Amino acid sequence: xxxxxxxxxxxxxxxxxxxxxxxxxxxxxxxMGVVRAAKMxxxxxxxxxxxxxxxxxxxxxxxxxxxxxFNQNGLKAKVELVLSPAWTTDWIxxxxxxxxxxxxxxxxxxxxxxxxxxxxxxxxVKCPQCGSLNTKLVSQFxxxxxxxxxxxxxCLEPFDYFKCLK
Amino acid sequence: MRFFILITHRSSLxxxxxxxxxxxxxxxxxxxxxxxxxxxxxLCGHGPSLETDxxxxxxxxxxxxxxxxxxxxxxxxxxxxxxxxxxxxxxxENQYLNTLLVEQPNTDFGYSIAxxxxxxxFHLLLLEELQNSKDENLSAIAKKSIKEVLYHKRFSSxxxxxxxxxxxxxxxxxQTAINDLWxxxxxxxxxxxxxxxxxxxxxxxxxxxxxxxxxxxVSEILEEATLQTPQIEYFQKGGKQGIHSEHMGYILTELxxxxxxxxxMTW
Numbered sequence: 001x002x003x004x005x006x007x008x009x010x011x012x013x014x015x016x017x018x019x020x021x022x023x024x025x026x027x028x029x030x031x032m033g034v035v036r037a038a039k040m041x042x043x044x045x046x047x048x049x050x051x052x053x054x055x056x057x058x059x060x061x062x063x064x065x066x067x068x069x070f071n072q073n074g075l076k077a078k079v080e081l082v083l084s085p086a087w088t089t090d091w092i093x094x095x096x097x098x099x100x101x102x103x104x105x106x107x108x109x110x111x112x113x114x115x116x117x118x119x120x121x122x123x124x125v126k127c128p129q130c131g132s133l134n135t136k137l138v139s140q141f142x143x144x145x146x147x148x149x150x151x152x153x154x155c156l157e158p159f160d161y162f163k164c165l166k
Numbered sequence: 167m168r169f170f171i172l173i174t175h176r177s178s179l180x181x182x183x184x185x186x187x188x189x190x191x192x193x194x195x196x197x198x199x200x201x202x203x204x205x206x207x208x209l210c211g212h213g214p215s216l217e218t219d220x221x222x223x224x225x226x227x228x229x230x231x232x233x234x235x236x237x238x239x240x241x242x243x244x245x246x247x248x249x250x251x252x253x254x255x256x257x258x259e260n261q262y263l264n265t266l267l268v269e270q271p272n273t274d275f276g277y278s279i280a281x282x283x284x285x286x287x288f289h290l291l292l293l294e295e296l297q298n299s300k301d302e303n304l305s306a307i308a309k310k311s312i313k314e315v316l317y318h319k320r321f322s323s324x325x326x327x328x329x330x331x332x333x334x335x336x337x338x339x340x341q342t343a344i345n346d347l348w349x350x351x352x353x354x355x356x357x358x359x360x361x362x363x364x365x366x367x368x369x370x371x372x373x374x375x376x377x378x379x380x381x382x383x384v385s386e387i388l389e390e391a392t393l394q395t396p397q398i399e400y401f402q403k404g405g406k407q408g409i410h411s412e413h414m415g416y417i418l419t420e421l422x423x424x425x426x427x428x429x430x431m432t433w
Contacts, residue, residue, distance in 0.1 A: 054310055055231025083235060084306035086313060118320070139217035140321055141224040145314075149217070165313050 007037035012045055015073050019065045022058050023144050026103040029062055033091025036082055045070050045077040050087045052165070053145040089165045104128050106150065106161040114164035118148060125161050127152035135159075184367075185243050188301070190263065190360035191370050194406060195292070196236030197264035200254060201414075202285060203229035204421050205272060214275045221321055222278065228314040235307045255425040259418055260408035263358075267350035269405065269413045273343070276329060276336070280343035283322035287383050288354045288376070290315050295371040304369065323387050330391025337392065344388065345396050352401035354380070 008016070008030070016035055017028045029035050029049070037048040047066055051059050063079040070077035089108040092100070097107040106128050109117060116122040120137045127135050132154035140163075142149040147160040206226035213219025237250035244253075267285060272278045293315060296308035329340035355377045357365070364370030385395040404410065424431060 051231070051310075053228060053231060053314060054235060055227035055229070057227070083310050084302070086306070086310040088313075119324075139221060140317065140324075141217070141221035143220075145224050145227055149220075163317070 007039070007048075008035060009039045009045075012038055012040065012070075012075075015069050015075075016047070016066070019062065019069050022061045022065075024100070024103065024105065026099045027092075027096050029066075031093045031096030031099065033087065033093065033096070034062065043076060045075050047077055047079050048082045049079060050082050052087050055145060087165065089162065092162075100162060101128050104159055105147065106159060108162045108164040111164050111166045117161070118163070125150055127155060127157065128159055129157045130155040184363075187360040187363040188369065189240050189243055190358065191364040192236050192240050192304070193261075193263040194358065194361060195296075196233050196240070197262045198268050198285070198289075199229040199233040199236070201262070201264045201417060202268040202281075203227075203233060204417055205268065205270075205281075206278070208272055209278065218275070222282075225282070225318050225321065228311075228318065232307065232311045232314070235310070239303050239307070251425070255422050259410055259414055262405075262410070262414070262418070263408060264405050264410075265350065265353045266402055266405040266411050267347065267354065269411055269417060270347060270350065271413055274339065276339040276343040277347070279322055279325045279329065280340060280347050282318065283326050283387070284344075284347055284351055284384065285354075286315060286319040286322045287387075288351075288380055290319050291376045291380055291383075292371055292373065295376070299370070300368040326387055326393070327391040330388070330393040340391075341393050344393060345398075348396040348398050349400060349402045351380075351384075353403040353406060356403055356406055358406055 013030060016038060017030050019029050021027050021029060021032055021034075024032075032052070034049050034052065035047065036050050037046075039046055049059065049062060049066070059081065063081075066079050067077045092107070100107045106125050108114065109124060113122070113124045117125045118137060118140050123133050123135060125135050125137075126133055127150075130152060132152055134153045135150050136153060138149040138151050138158065140148050142160050146163060146165070148163050149158060150161045151158045203226045206222050206229070209219060210223045210226075211219065213222055233254070234250055237253040240253050241248045241250050267281060270277065270281055290312065293308045293312045297305050297312065299305045299308065326340065329336040331337070355373045357373060361370055361373070365372045381395075388395050405414075
């Protein structure tokens, strides 16, 4: 992630951090890893973002929110969408993962563990409510394209698991 | 869509003819995603259970997202007033180049799953090759899509096994659906002239080379699901040439309704 962040002008990163994914309001777009580049060009900030999933409906809103965040700081912004390299859950920062867990979304596991979890072979997804590993897959597809639905067999709460995307 | 994909600048030396072949080639891939996405979207709120309803519409969303990337690229190639929306909504039936398979109806859950499975296996094989395309934009879209299609294939294969190896009723119904849709599988491997031109340039994927692998993979999963691989020699085709089944008109009527009734309306 640090390497990827090199393209972001540090002077404007604080403004970008105020913009969050509308479906996961606790997670800033910087921690989410969707901001690929941001630089000041004269008085216009040029921002490149990448979608988590191709059909992610949040991208339009995120684009609008970026522009409005810079406008509030007296700056103009231009947003572009880039597809390559494709987003991966590895780009979610450690801070981002903490925020997800705190919000009640289990953060993505490694690719191998993720496969086992989504095939229902192993109990490896930790309940974000009570920390139990006694959880089960309810559906590979959850409330949004990036999540799967799980249930904890100890505290009985259903919860979202952020699917690993490599 | 207000934020467009950053398209790699194309050399102005590219001739119109090549552009046209490229556009036709992209339609051959993207229209499958659009029409299957539309078919799956019909199930929104009508799935057999909440989880499958959400899963199928999530897959629909992925496919429509992929479609947008392809169409935005087409819009850049065509220039002028062309946008992803005009490409999606304002063509006439014979300009859509999707295969007949994806336009087949949601007769029952078995048909929706069988159609998805027969397409997903092909789709993943195609994208795995397309990511090596000399066209950077197609390569980028393929790399992005593969990650999503892996989930689609896992979902549909899993359901093939559950239904096949389930009750007598589910077994017989998924077998019927597989048998009925089988005649549309061969078309996935047909090449149009535009396809061939793009293959020769290292841009397109030679789908004929994927055929053996496809039928092998499909048969293995069917076998695991205790289902028979149909032994059918007769196949239907036409979609790739713009000659569609009667279903296509109904799909487009619904898909294009808003733009045809209120031209140029925006969300």
